[in-house]
Amino acid sequence: VTHTSPLCSAIVNGKNGHVVTACDDSEVGVWNSATGGLITRISKAHDNEQITAIAFDMNGERVVTGARNGECKVWYYQSGVMSHVLEATDDAEVTSILPMTHAGSQAFITAGWNRKIVVYDDDPLTEKITIKGRQKWKGGQLHKDDILTCAACYPWFVTASFDGELLLWHSEQETLEGRLRKGGYDTSENR
16 A cells, blocks of 8 residues: 555656655655655645645656645655745645746646636745745636646646636747637637
């Protein structure tokens, strides 16, 4: 058994084959995929908050965990040392974390039950422990229901909400490129 509570997420690092898992009791496990052995464990990563999302940074050197209270944390996952806290913008579950290039720099884009796209600058060399997110997405905060997941293929990313709405965005320009709908794709000005 890998954890004592239900798993909520698992990701694989393509560079070294490590598997990172997160479970409901706010525990992160790092596993050697070749041997199956535990490399490190981060207990109470978000105190008593349930972890709801995880992702690697763009270099695969750190892992970002998101929690039910809207807070995200950046970890040097092989050692279990926390690098930064991405400050919650609302007390609402983070459901997706995307490491992306944004405005020419590395960033994390988060989304969740607050129905918002939030951008956090990712500078691993900053001395700031807490990083504030930017909620003023140029394309607007258009979802009418909770954002459940996001996916990216630079420079595009898509957000999907509970009501079935899929929005396609250009990450650099922060513009809505279209709504994916049953029966077609809307790129009109009235989207």
